Amino acid sequence: MKKNLSDEILWDSLKKGNVEAFSILFKTYYASLYNYGLKISKNETITEDSLQDFFIYIYEHRENLSDLNTIAPYLFSSFRRFIIHIIKKSKKNTFVRDINENIIDIHFTPEELITHQESKTFQNQNLPKLLNKLPKRQREVIYLKYNCNLKATEIAEVMDINYQSVNNTIHKAIKNLREDVAIIQLLNS
Incomplete structure (x- = not known):
């Protein structure tokens, strides 16, 4: 499978269970999503675990995913909700920083x-x-x-x-x- 496929074709292939399409999606977006998740959680472990769980969730639920023309907005918004949910869930068990899902507190380095x-x-x-x-x-x-x-x-x-x-x-x-x-x-x- 070619790495420069359109988002629509890549997403459709993923939905059909194409493992190579999933691999391309993972390799293309992992670093950006990880950095964004780290800005949200401020915790490397939570971010890494959440992102891996997020990609597993996408693959396991691929048949139920909506059709997309562009992948990035879907992944960023879905991962944003996913990691916020994980943070809130872990907050109930241990001390994790308070988070407002409408306004994320990003700091630049x-x-x-x-x-x-x-x-x-x-x-x-x-x-x-x-x-x-x-x-x-x-x-x-x-x-x-x-x-x-x-x-x-x-x-x-x-x-x-x-x-x-x-x-x-x-x-x-x-x-x-x-x-x-x-x-x-x-x-x-």
Whole structure:
């Protein structure tokens, strides 16, 4: 099976039980979903276990999955719900951080920003601090857009908000970052 199949063909093959299609899906999305899950759970073990269980769940329930034209939004939104459910379930048994499934608290690291920068302005050493100052919803939208390379329509699906809200949130986040960068540049001059 070719690795550059359309999402629709890959998903259809998976639903029909094609193990190679499942393998391609796993290899294509594992790292991105893992990083996103880690942002949600802040725990490597919970993230890894949840992601493996999530992929097993997808394979075991493949015949009942809806038809898809694009896979990424479905996987991100489903995994988001899946890991939040796992966190809430484990919270009942042990102390696990409190989580609001509507607003995920994402924090950026300098390493993530080195490879995902759009302009020289954002090469500022204070960017992680500036990003982490943004409201939670803005941080999640920025993370999904620039770290997971999702389109606004896909982000809307993942976060269960409308398309216009995604665009407004991205616009507000970038506006906030530009204002903060301008203030820093002014202070440093």
